[in-house]
Structure formats: C-alpha cells, structure tokens
Amino acid sequence: MFAESLPRDAQFDYIVCGAGSAGCIVAERLSADPSNQVLLLEAGGRDNDINVKVPLMVVNLINNPEVTWPYMTEPQVHLNGKPQRWTRGRVIGGSGAINGNLFARGDPAEYDHWRDLGCTGWGYADLLPVFMRMEDFPEGDPAVRGRGGPIHCTRLDKFDPLSDAFIQACRQAGYRELADYNDGSYEGVFYLQYTTRRGLRNNSAAGYLRPARRRPNLTVLTRAMVARVLFEGTRAIGVEYLAAGERRRATARREVVLSAGPLASPQLLELSGIGNQDILRKHGVRPIHHLPGVGENLRDHPNTRLTFECAQPITVNDVLRSPLRKLREGLRFILRREGLLSICSATAQMNYRSRPDLKQADLVLRLQPLSGGDRYARTPTTGMDMFPGFTFGVTTLQPKSVGALHIQSPDPTRQASMDPRYLSHEDDAQLFLRGMRISRGIAGMEALKPLVVRETRPGPGVVDDRDMLAYVRETLQTSWHMVGTCKMGVDPMSVVDPRLRVHGVQGLRVIDSSICPTLPSSGTNVPTMAIAEKGAEMLLEDGNRHRT
Numbered sequence: 001m002f003a004e005s006l007p008r009d010a011q012f013d014y015i016v017c018g019a020g021s022a023g024c025i026v027a028e029r030l031s032a033d034p035s036n037q038v039l040l041l042e043a044g045g046r047d048n049d050i051n052v053k054v055p056l057m058v059v060n061l062i063n064n065p066e067v068t069w070p071y072m073t074e075p076q077v078h079l080n081g082k083p084q085r086w087t088r089g090r091v092i093g094g095s096g097a098i099n100g101n102l103f104a105r106g107d108p109a110e111y112d113h114w115r116d117l118g119c120t121g122w123g124y125a126d127l128l129p130v131f132m133r134m135e136d137f138p139e140g141d142p143a144v145r146g147r148g149g150p151i152h153c154t155r156l157d158k159f160d161p162l163s164d165a166f167i168q169a170c171r172q173a174g175y176r177e178l179a180d181y182n183d184g185s186y187e188g189v190f191y192l193q194y195t196t197r198r199g200l201r202n203n204s205a206a207g208y209l210r211p212a213r214r215r216p217n218l219t220v221l222t223r224a225m226v227a228r229v230l231f232e233g234t235r236a237i238g239v240e241y242l243a244a245g246e247r248r249r250a251t252a253r254r255e256v257v258l259s260a261g262p263l264a265s266p267q268l269l270e271l272s273g274i275g276n277q278d279i280l281r282k283h284g285v286r287p288i289h290h291l292p293g294v295g296e297n298l299r300d301h302p303n304t305r306l307t308f309e310c311a312q313p314i315t316v317n318d319v320l321r322s323p324l325r326k327l328r329e330g331l332r333f334i335l336r337r338e339g340l341l342s343i344c345s346a347t348a349q350m351n352y353r354s355r356p357d358l359k360q361a362d363l364v365l366r367l368q369p370l371s372g373g374d375r376y377a378r379t380p381t382t383g384m385d386m387f388p389g390f391t392f393g394v395t396t397l398q399p400k401s402v403g404a405l406h407i408q409s410p411d412p413t414r415q416a417s418m419d420p421r422y423l424s425h426e427d428d429a430q431l432f433l434r435g436m437r438i439s440r441g442i443a444g445m446e447a448l449k450p451l452v453v454r455e456t457r458p459g460p461g462v463v464d465d466r467d468m469l470a471y472v473r474e475t476l477q478t479s480w481h482m483v484g485t486c487k488m489g490v491d492p493m494s495v496v497d498p499r500l501r502v503h504g505v506q507g508l509r510v511i512d513s514s515i516c517p518t519l520p521s522s523g524t525n526v527p528t529m530a531i532a533e534k535g536a537e538m539l540l541e542d543g544n545r546h547r548t
C-alpha cells in the first residue's frame, strides 16, 4: 500500500530500494509471503499518467523531467567530445515505465556465456523456467513459452505495409524469418513482440506491483530517495533516505536490496562505503569494504541510424503531424486497442552475424516507422521529420568498448560521473560500418524499393569509410541498455556472487540490470525482470533457511 510517510526509524524485514523493472518484482515476490514486512522506496512519483499506459504516448515522456532522470555522460572522446544524454525512468515502474516495450529474452548463447564465466545457475536452460513463469504468451509453443504469468507478451497479427516490406527485403537478402524469436531461436528477421496487455503497457509495475499494492505487509513510499545503506560492522541494517526535505532512516531486520538500476545501484554502494577504497576516500566516504569492481564494467548498446523518406504517408510521422490522423488512430485505439498507438515505435528487427565464422549474432537492424534528427526526436516540436519517414537503427550486440561510473561527491543528489567510452575499441567502429552497409543493401532490395524515396541520413553522398565513420561518431547514441556496473561473478572484479549477495558484507544484495556480467544480446527489460524473479526466489529461499 502507498504510504504518505513513515514513522521515524520504521522497521521492516526487507527494504527494496528503487521501484523499477526489477524492484517492483522483488517487492511483490517478497510480500507474497504475509509474514514478510516489505518496504519499497522510490525516488520518483506514482505512475498514473496516461502517457505511461498508452505505448506510443511515451513520446511525451522521454523528454519530461517529471518522470525521468536527466543524466549526462562525460564528454565522449571518440564521439567528437560530445557528452551523451541518458534518460532513465524516475517513477513507479522505473525505466520500464518509459521504455519501448519491446519484449526480448535475448540470445540463449549469451546466458550460457554467463554460466561459463562462473555464474552457476544463470545459463539459458536455468533461466528458461524463470522466463516462462514470468510471461503470458498463450499463442506460443507451450514447451518453451509461458502462459498465465504477470507479463503479457503481445504479437500483433496485422502489420503495416512498411514492416511487411522490411521483412520481405531481409528475406530477399538471404536471411531467414523467425516465427517466434523468443522461443530459443534468435538469429533471423521477425516482427517484434511487446510487453503490452490489451494494447496498454504491461511493465513490472502493472503486472506485479499493481495487483499487490493493497497487501498490508507491503509499504510503498514514493518521492523517497535512498541516500546510503547503513551498516553495523559489515552487516547492512537499513537505509538512510531523503523525503520531504529531511534525512530519515528505516531499518531492515533481514536484508536490504538495491534495485536502483545500473546508474544508481553502484552509486549507492559507493556512497555507503562499498567500492574502490581510493575512489571512496578521494570523495570523503569512509570505506567499509574494498570492492574494486563497483561501478566498473559499464556496458551499453550504442546505436546509429539511417533514415529514409517514405513514399507513402504510412509512418508515425504522418500520424503525429496530422490532427485528423491522430484522431483516427486515437479512435482505433479506444475502440479496438490496436494501431500505431499500441506500439512505441519499432515493428520489425533482424539479428544477424557480420561474419559467418562467428558463434552468435553480433548486429541488429531494427525498423522504426518514424524518423527525426536523433533518438529523442519523437514529436514535431522535438525534431521529428515533417514528411513520411522511417529509420533503420543499427546496433552492435556485444560491443567491446566498456566504461565506468563512479561517485564524484558524497552528495547522493549529485549524479555519478558516467563514462561509457563509446567506440573506444576500434572493432566496434568497424562493426558499425559493416552494419550500415548491410542496412543499405536491405533498403535497396526489390521489396523495399517502392517505399524508399531517398536516404535522408547520412545521405547518398556518404559512402567511403572515413565519411561513414565521421557520421557514426557524430550521431551515435545510447539504446538505454546500460548494465554491468555491479557485475555478478566469482572473479576479483565482480561485485555480487551468483546469489546476488554483495561480496564481503552481509544482508545486502543487488537485484537489477547492473548485475549482468555482459550485455544480454537484446533489450534489457525482460532479462532484468528475469533477474528480479530469480533474485527474489533466492531471497525467499535464504530467508526460509534462516527461519528453520
């Protein structure tokens, strides 16, 4: 239940910090046992905004400071010195409340890689039952797809002519079409699936937290920013948080769980004295445990784009710039819960290998039936093209450039210094050139040709390596898939063990996307929700073991 405030020094069994994709699940799972008193603290507010519910209306959220964190990275040396804007959700549901709703488990081979790195229990076969119990996808193969779970997965049965032509063009170029890319197959071209239920966003806040919000043993406090974890020796005993202009405390009898996401969970560890002791001392934080991996291993999927003018007015651009089309799409959505309003943007995708000798797909080509100056240009006032347009997003799946994030002050309200070091590894830059060339080949296939008037970005004049690379460095942006800053593992640079317990201290876990050792080869939302499902199961198992 939502609380307005908490009594001074309130006590709970578990305190979960951050109500994002992971935190909502952890809190729901823990509070399903009525003997657990659970507190969920969220820095942002409630998620009642209609823009959260209707998928396409996310265009009104990603530039809205009311529901987002306005993070900026350090200037990027390999992107002409430009810092990058990194929007994240600051609201119940977290980034899952403002994301693209794309439903992807990721490449099974990448989870097997995690297992091979020493993360016992995290191979694809281990995760399959977790993915299955989370989801509701009645039309899928019941041997590998779940039904009846809290997160509904939608496969649209009608697509627009542009998406159909894209699929056809990829097939003409020799790639195979997948009927269900979440069934364990991963390489090929496919129509995307969405985390929506009856046309509305079905994130972890909707699927897990909402049904649990009246439980008397679950307290949810919004506008409460965790400032640090409190310790007695090396045991976490609670948190200090900022609410209504005051610094307050809450105590955890069992465990504190950090689910504040990949940019805040490592910051909270460092503010609490867990991290590289030299960095902590430099910023006036007394070290409790030297853990040099905290904040390292920052990974993201960088993204560059080719945009095209479309020969027919069938794109999101055409809907958003025409009051009549908006009304028509609005009615279609209200009456049948279908159409462009029921998706955020992307409709089809191809996962493929840049070279046949590779073990797994390393590139993504994604179709978005909208176009504009950059990834945040989603409306006429934010830079969307005022003509029919579509985008080919090009993303490298396992970039070799890895960055770091660290506190730059003991003040919890000051963002950490974030440096993804995009394109610092030359192989990543070369892979983008390959991806762009393959994308142009697809745009030139018979099936797509009638819909392409011209390439608008980078444009037909940009053809040699030097010019294309200059374009990539100028236009590269995030896919908002940051992970890895509290890496799970057994090596000296890992932060949590495979049961997600922070090394070297007791009573403290990190359960969110920051524990991924490498990038899941996909969007990171479904992988994060699976991490939360599995992490909560471990918390409950360990809690019960102590009781008996």
Ligand SMILES: Cc1cc2nc3c(=O)[nH]c(=O)nc-3n(C[C@H](O)[C@H](O)[C@H](O)COP(=O)(O)OP(=O)(O)OC[C@H]3O[C@@H](n4cnc5c(N)ncnc54)[C@H](O)[C@@H]3O)c2cc1C
Pocket (backbone or CB within 6 Å): 017, 018, 019, 020, 021, 022, 023, 041, 042, 043, 044, 062, 087, 088, 089, 090, 091, 092, 093, 094, 095, 096, 098, 099, 100, 101, 102, 103, 104, 224, 225, 226, 227, 259, 260, 261, 262, 264, 268, 479, 480, 481, 482, 512, 513, 514, 522, 523, 524, 525, 526, 528
């Ligand atoms: C614009 C955008 C589009 C995306 N599109 C997709 C997509 O289509 N498909 C996909 O698979 N993935 C997508 N992602 C990525 C995916 O949504 C994230 O990887 C996932 O939500 C991460 O979950 P998390 O729980 O780790 O963090 P978050 O969901 O970010 O949750 C962290 C929560 O902690 C809160 N918090 C932070 N600091 C504190 C503090 N000090 N005290 C209290 N609370 C705090 C935050 O406000 C937030 O609510 C997208 C992300 C974004 C931002």
